[in-house]
Amino acid sequence: MRKFTVVPAVLTVAAVMLTAACGASPDTAVTGAGSPERPAASDTGGQPSKAGRLSVWQSKELGPVVTDGAGFTLYRFDQDTANPPTSNCGEGCVATWPPVLVDDVTAGRGLDAALLGSVKRADGSLQVTLAGWPLYRYAQDTAPRQTRGQGVGGTWFAAAPDGTKAKAGAGGGTEETTPPSGPPVPKNLPALSTVKDEKLGTIVRDGKGRTLYRFTKDTAWPMKSNCQGDCLKLWKPAKLVDKKDLKGIDPKLVIPYKRPDGTQQLTLDCWPLYWYTGDKEPGDTSGHGVNGTWFTVRPDGKLAK
Structure with a gap:
């Protein structure tokens, strides 16, 4: 018997119907099929x-x-x-x-x-x-x-040579770094909107300009996050947003998910969304492809390729 996820009463009937439909036609991304899988960026491939x-x-x-x-x-x-x-x-x-x-x-x-x-x-x-x-x-x-x-x-x-933490400004100069990817982030962004990325196409971001991601080990039916424990140190669940504060995204696809700890997480087309602590600047997409399981998201909830 299917077990339906309970959602707040403030959601529209259409949104509730959408929740019931989640998983009716499973996204192939659950198993990573058709996804652009790649190992973590360094040559260690996530291995010691x-x-x-x-x-x-x-x-x-x-x-x-x-x-x-x-x-x-x-x-x-x-x-x-x-x-x-x-x-x-x-x-x-x-x-x-x-x-x-x-x-x-x-x-x-x-x-x-x-x-x-x-x-x-x-x-x-x-x-x-x-x-x-x-x-x-x-x-x-x-x-x-x-x-x-x-x-x-x-x-x-x-790490500094004595085992202490290296600190910004300790070198007395300006580090040469790669500029953040994507266009400049405008002020007063909607709580949830889209942005055009040169490599990934149109992807979803939050009100702080942070790129949002999906985890291929999660499921849309039933809605479930499999990012727990140590995973949450790096990948933070996206918070709920006001459906009136969206741009470029169908409000019917925006549904809350109750995590095991009782907190509410934002989902898009029933897929839990996260932001990545490794993204230093608004518009960064360094989480895309990490460990072959984390990917940026399109406005319809599918993985960006």
Whole structure:
């Protein structure tokens, strides 16, 4: 027997009928069929990476930053601990933040070898620590010496040579960075609207200009979010919006979903929507394709390709 999702009485009859229809013709994106799947952007593909010869480079924005043997920036997580060394980035988190393993680690120029250590992860592997802090790569750093992970979620920061957090302005200069994708974000955006992206076409954004995403492991019938636990550290459920404050989107497709914790999440055509903590600026789409399961969304609720 089908179990219908209860929605607030303020919704129109048409919206309720739409909810009942959710899943009548399942979106093939549930299994990722026909989706542009790709691994996380860095060459680790979301898998643990080898440390190699760690070294230090001078960022104009952040000052001295630790890199691995391939030149990729290494990060630390505020929810970890250094004493005792503990990693709290588990399943769901490691797809975006691959742990750096000790296999071939050595201390290069600018690093004190005495500060290097290791911590045993839940799967038995040994992760490199710096002054007790576990080290990670960021999957959206696509080339050496990028620092796209700096400040993500307010908890991830590039590691300085002494194990502390690298801080903006420490380098005394202006970092050369890739400008945000997409057109400038206008003021007073509707709560939910569309924007034309050069690569992805017309996609959905929220009132702050943040790109919204779908998770292919979710389902539209019944409406269900499978982003729980560590997943929610990176992917934040989109909040409900006023249906009168939409532009370019059919109000009938906008329906609330009650999460297991009792909070309400925005859905589009019955698919739960999220914003990504890895997007630093309005209009960024760095979450598209992450782990082959996260994609931007079209106005009809389908995946952007």
